[in-house]
Amino acid sequence: MSAPAPDVAVVAYARDVHPGGTGAPEPALVHRVVTAVLEQAGTDRSEVGFTVSGSLDYLAGAPFSFVGALDALGAWPPISESHVEMDAAWALYEAWLRLRHGDDDGGGGGIALAYGFGKATQGSLPDILARTLDPYYLAPLGLDAEDLAALQARAVIDAGRAGEAELARIAERAGPPETGGRVPPLPLRPGHTALPADGAAAVLLATGPAATRIARARGVRPVWIRGLEHRIDVHSPAARDLSRCASAEQAAAAAGVDEGPVHVAELHARHPHEEVLLRAALGLGEGTGVNPSGGPMAADPVMATGLIRIGEAARRVAAGGADRAVAHAAQGPCLQHNLVAVLEAGPDPEEGGPR
Amino acid sequence: MPTDPEPTGPAPTGPEPAAPGPADPEPLIGTHGVAFPGGYTRSTGPVIGRFLTELRDGRLVGVRTASGRVLVPPTEYDPLDGSPVTGDHPGVGPAGTVQTWCWVAEPRPRHPFDRPFAWAAVLLDGADTAMLHALDMGEAAGAEPPRALRAGLRVRPRLRPEAERTGAVTDIACFRPEVTEVRDTGRLDYTVRADPALARYLDAQTEGRILGSRARSGAVYVPPREVDPADGTPVTEEVELPPTGTLTTFSVNHVPDPRAPEVPFVTGYVRLDGADVDLLALVSGVDPARVRPGMRVRAEWLPPEERSRTRPSIRWFVPDPPPDPLREPAPEQEER
Numbered sequence: 177m178s179a180p181a182p183d184v185a186v187v188a189y190a191r192d193v194h195p196g197g198t199g200a201p202e203p204a205l206v207h208r209v210v211t212a213v214l215e216q217a218g219t220d221r222s223e224v225g226f227t228v229s230g231s232l233d234y235l236a237g238a239p240f241s242f243v244g245a246l247d248a249l250g251a252w253p254p255i256s257e258s259h260v261e262m263d264a265a266w267a268l269y270e271a272w273l274r275l276r277h278g279d280d281d282g283g284g285g286g287i288a289l290a291y292g293f294g295k296a297t298q299g300s301l302p303d304i305l306a307r308t309l310d311p312y313y314l315a316p317l318g319l320d321a322e323d324l325a326a327l328q329a330r331a332v333i334d335a336g337r338a339g340e341a342e343l344a345r346i347a348e349r350a351g352p353p354e355t356g357g358r359v360p361p362l363p364l365r366p367g368h369t370a371l372p373a374d375g376a377a378a379v380l381l382a383t384g385p386a387a388t389r390i391a392r393a394r395g396v397r398p399v400w401i402r403g404l405e406h407r408i409d410v411h412s413p414a415a416r417d418l419s420r421c422a423s424a425e426q427a428a429a430a431a432g433v434d435e436g437p438v439h440v441a442e443l444h445a446r447h448p449h450e451e452v453l454l455r456a457a458l459g460l461g462e463g464t465g466v467n468p469s470g471g472p473m474a475a476d477p478v479m480a481t482g483l484i485r486i487g488e489a490a491r492r493v494a495a496g497g498a499d500r501a502v503a504h505a506a507q508g509p510c511l512q513h514n515l516v517a518v519l520e521a522g523p524d525p526e527e528g529g530p531r
Numbered sequence: 532m533p534t535d536p537e538p539t540g541p542a543p544t545g546p547e548p549a550a551p552g553p554a555d556p557e558p559l560i561g562t563h564g565v566a567f568p569g570g571y572t573r574s575t576g577p578v579i580g581r582f583l584t585e586l587r588d589g590r591l592v593g594v595r596t597a598s599g600r601v602l603v604p605p606t607e608y609d610p611l612d613g614s615p616v617t618g619d620h621p622g623v624g625p626a627g628t629v630q631t632w633c634w635v636a637e638p639r640p641r642h643p644f645d646r647p648f649a650w651a652a653v654l655l656d657g658a659d660t661a662m663l664h665a666l667d668m669g670e671a672a673g674a675e676p677p678r679a680l681r682a683g684l685r686v687r688p689r690l691r692p693e694a695e696r697t698g699a700v701t702d703i704a705c706f707r708p709e710v711t712e713v714r715d716t717g718r719l720d721y722t723v724r725a726d727p728a729l730a731r732y733l734d735a736q737t738e739g740r741i742l743g744s745r746a747r748s749g750a751v752y753v754p755p756r757e758v759d760p761a762d763g764t765p766v767t768e769e770v771e772l773p774p775t776g777t778l779t780t781f782s783v784n785h786v787p788d789p790r791a792p793e794v795p796f797v798t799g800y801v802r803l804d805g806a807d808v809d810l811l812a813l814v815s816g817v818d819p820a821r822v823r824p825g826m827r828v829r830a831e832w833l834p835p836e837e838r839s840r841t842r843p844s845i846r847w848f849v850p851d852p853p854p855d856p857l858r859e860p861a862p863e864q865e866e867r
Contacts, residue, residue, distance in 0.1 A: 199558055237565040303641060312579050313604045314663060316701050318641040323650045326633030327663075334631065334682050361650070362634035362676055410610035414652035414661035415602070418631055 181276040182286065185387035185398040186379055186494075186519065188213035189487030193375035193475045197297035202231075202241065205376035206293050207248035213289070213380045217390045221250050223287050224380075225280030227257045228271050230264030230292040231479045234304045245293060256280065263444075264292020265482030265505030265515050268379055272404055275383050286383030294479035296372030301478065309509065310411055321509065322369060326361035328418045328510040329449040333363055335419035338452040343368065346448035350473030370446040375477025377484045391494070397521040399490040403431030406515035413510040424457035424504070424514035431502075431516040438464045439498035442485035444506040446472050453511060454504060464502075468492065482506065486517050493521050578607045581620055587698040589690055593658050595619040603658035604700070610660075624655035626709060629684040632666065634676035643705065647672045653686055653706055664688070665705040685709040728755045731769070736844035739832055741772045743806055750807040774830035775851055776803035776810075783819045795819050801828055801848050816849030827851045 190212035192205055206229075214220055227249060231242045242259050251257065260266045271288035274280050280288055296304075302320035309315045332338050340363065347368045360369055381401075382390055391398040407423035407430070409416050416422070428434070441464050445451035451466065460466065467473075469488040472481050482505025489501035498521075505515040575583060578594055582605050585592045594605030594616045603623050608615060632651040638644055642665075649666040666686060668677045686706040696702040725733065728744070732754045735742045743751050744766040746759035753772055758765050781799030784791070790813065797819050800809035814822060815831070829851035838844040 234565070237563060302639075306641075311573055312575065312583070313700050316699055317664060318639075318643050319650060319663060320639065320641065323633060323635065326635075327631050327650055327652060330633050330682075331631035358639075359637045359674070362636065364633070412604075412610070412660065412663070414630070414663045415610060418652075 182278070182383040183387075183400050184272050184275045184381050184383055185391070185400045186486065186490035187382045187387050187390040187398065188216040188380035189378070189491055190216070191375065191377040191477075191480065191484050191487060193373050193377075193477045193480075193484075195371065195373040195475050197295070198374045200374075202236070202245050202293050202295060202376070203248040205295075205374070206245045206291055206378075209293075209376045209378035210248060210289065210291060213378045216394065217287075217380050217382075218393055219287065219380075219390070221255075223285050224289045225256065225285050226271055226274045226288040227251075227255055228259065228267040228274075228288070228290050229257075230260045230262050230267035230290070230483065231294055232261060232304075234307055235294040235296055235298065235478060237299060263479050263482035263505050263507050264290055264377065265444075265486060265503075265517075266406070266507075267292060268381065268483055268486060269404060269406060269515060271381050272401060275381060286386045288381045289378065290381065290483065291376060291378035292480035292483045293376035294477060295374040296476070296478035297374050301372045305509075313412070322364065323361050324413055324509040325369065325447050325450075326364045327413065328453075329363045329368075329447060331418035332449040332452060337419055337456065338449055340365075342452070343448040346451050347473065349467075350470060364447065368447055370472045370474075370476035370481075373475050373477045375475070375480055377477070377480040377487055379483055379487050379490070396494040397496065399493045399519050399521060401517055402520045403433070403516070403518035405430035406513065408508070408513040409511075411508075411512065413512070418510055419453075421453045421457040421511050421514065424454055424506075424511065424516065427514045427516040428458045428502075431518050433458050433502055433516060433518055435518075436500050436520075438500060438502050440465045440468060440489055440492050440501040441504070442469060442471065442489040442501070443467055443504045444472055444482050444485050446476060446481075448473075450506070450511055454506075457514075458502060458504065458516065460502075465498075482515065486519075489517070490519050493519050496521075576607055578605045578616060581605070583698040583700070583702075585620070586700070586702045587696045589693065589696070590622060591624040591655060591688070592620040593623045593655075595621060600659040601657060602660050603655050604662050621657060623657040624688065626685055626687050627653040627655035627658070627661075627706070629666070629680075629682055629686060630654050630661045631682060632676075632680060632684075634680070636674040643701075646670060647674065648705070649676065649680055651686070651706060664700075664703055667705045667707045669707075679708060685711075726757070728757050730840070731755065733840050733843065735771075737835075737838040737840060739774075739844070741774060741803065741830070741845075743770050743772045743803075744768065745770050751805055752808050753803055753806045753810055770805070772803045772805050774803075774832075774845075776801045776806070776828060776848075778802075778814065778822070778824055778826040778828050778848070779809055780824055781814060781822050783822075797822050799828075799848070812845060813847035814849070815847040816853065 190209040192208045233239055233241045268290035271290045275288050302322045305321035387398045405427045407426040409423040441460055443451055443454045485505055486503040489503040492498045493501050501519045503517040507513050593601040593603035595601055596609040596616050597614050601621055630652040632649045634649050636647050651666040652661040652663055654661040686708050688703040688706050691702050691704050732742050742755050743753035744755035745751050745768050746766050747764050779800045779802050781797050783795045783797055785794050787794050797814040799814045801812050802809050828848035830845045831849050833844050833846050
């Protein structure tokens with residue numbers, strides 16, 4: 177029988193987000209956050225056994241643009257590296273899997289790096305995201321991502337899951353509405369859609385001994401990933417009940433969200449009604465602080481936004497603001513694909529069990 | 532545990548913003564586009580191809596799954612369990628029901644309309660899954676969605692003319708609501724000659740006077756009449772009534788009227804002091820929610836230059852005295 181899979185912890189996190197866009201190229205954004213997490217952890221590139229990124233070439237409109245970002249890593253001699261054309265939360269998922277399987281190339285060091293980046297201000301994001309739609313039935317219609325979100329908002333309101341006043345309150349929490357000057361499809365209101373930003377984020381993962389060593393050196397608590405699952409709904413938004421989020425429910429159940437209190441939740445909600453759906457799907461009650469970071473409504477560096485949810489939740493656990501947190505990432509039309517992570521403080525073998 | 536917006540204590544994992552790079556020099560900005568020359572060709576496979584071929588011929592079909600559900604638009608697999616679908620392509624629609632929708636008040640260039648329209652998920656009759664498409668609610672629709680647009684609305688596709696159909700989902704130009712009403716826009720026009728009593732009444736109003744008539748029984752009618760409707764006897768004299776009275780009943784109107792274009796407005800029956808019948812009039816100068824039977828009211832006259840023999844010169848009645856905004860509810864009558 178093989179050895180049990182090692183525990184994996186989040187040991188460092190950094191982000192570099194530019195809501196108004198930036199002239200800095202993608203490799204520069206990646207370089208800043210990767211350098212930051214390595215410095216936080218007191219390690220260097222040679223100790224990273226596996227590296228994986230998440231990005232979307234359509235954001236730059238250039239094929240294989242993700243390869244250029246490797247310039248930021250110092251990838252010579254060749255490193256063990258991978259890429260997902262997905263939000264970088266799924267890059268973290270791959271890194272976590274590799275560490276769990278001992279499939280990192282770091283000589284058993286047990287450290288992996290996940291990062292995501294994108295410059296979403298360079299094109300029309302609703303149209304770019306529409307390229308992911310079914311090319312036979314949906315893309316020819318001229319339907320875009322914002323239209324689809326509005327359809328789901330209507331389904332949420334009609335099902336009695338939220339009123340327009342509640343949605344407005346959620347939107348207000350993210351700050352004053354920035355509209356981009358256009359009336360969005362109703363029932364979305366101006367300011368009810370996250371505005372795309374440029375940016376990057378990085379998270380460093382480590383298995384047991386390395387995680388404990390790094391956390392102790394920093395004087396913080398290791399943040400263990402107790403559950404990490406993702407599930408996906410059928411592609412056509414019209415073929416499912418848009419007034420709930422079945423795949424998020426399934427991912428949350430599989431990750432064990434309900435096995436303890438949730439002090440903080442970072443949710444990948446780009447519109448107010450998505451927060452309502454996700455609170456319900458994850459079973460979050462009044463005692464859970466949702467999106468204390470401001471969430472994607474405050475800053476949406478597409479392709480890093482989901483990874484940032486994990487990083488923001490983890491840093492609150494590491495610093496002691498929460499003992500148990502949930503992070504969520506989503507992609508696809510109408511919250512089609514959902515990832516849920518459960519993060520917990522300790523136990524630190526030197527200090528006993530969890531608080 | 533309470534959650535603070537920012538954690539206290541050490542913040543080991545950022546987001547210590549990385550040091551900004553050197554200040555940007557004069558920005559250098561270019562543009563580029565991504566497109567496949569001549570377009571990108573995709574094969575349809577047998578199931579989608581069947582749907583698009585039937586659609587080109589003006590027919591809507593789905594596909595039946597192994598479990599018996601009908602998928603529209605069809606796919607080669609059951610999205611619930613991935614199993615292959617059957618070879619059965621049942622006809623569906625053409626009518627369907629809106630499941631959910633959104634309202635595009637300001638279309639974008641790629642949208643199929645350059646005026647307000649809806650996107651809708653439509654469950655075609657006989658189907659178990661809905662399809663997304665544009666829904667045309669008419670050229671008169673504006674920034675707000677038409678009231679008829681609701682989940683449950685019955686709609687039908689509008690196909691492009693046969694010669695223009697190519698075998699694409701856009702062979703359905705859009706959906707549009709089923710016909711549920713017709714509108715009668717007919718109008719009749721009349722020329723009315725006032726009887727002598729009405730003529731005297733309107734003439735007097737141009738001078739700011741309200742005329743009534745007293746019947747043999749002593750009852751005072753306003754407007755004046757030639758005969759007492761109670762017993763058919765001629766009235767005995769014309770009387771002048773004061774411009775004050777009591778509101779006996781009222782209604783709040785939400786359909787605009789040429790004389791009251793702002794809604795809601797209030798119409799009411801005013802019992803002028805000294806009269807025995809009510810006068811139908813507009814009531815203004817008061818929040819419709821605070822109008823009460825028994826309110827004392829006073830006629831407000833049109834300015835002299837706007838008065839005409841062809842219509843009443845009383846613009847409307849207003850509270851008398853004017854309402855006290857601090858009193859709730861509106862003042863009740865003191866006498867009746």
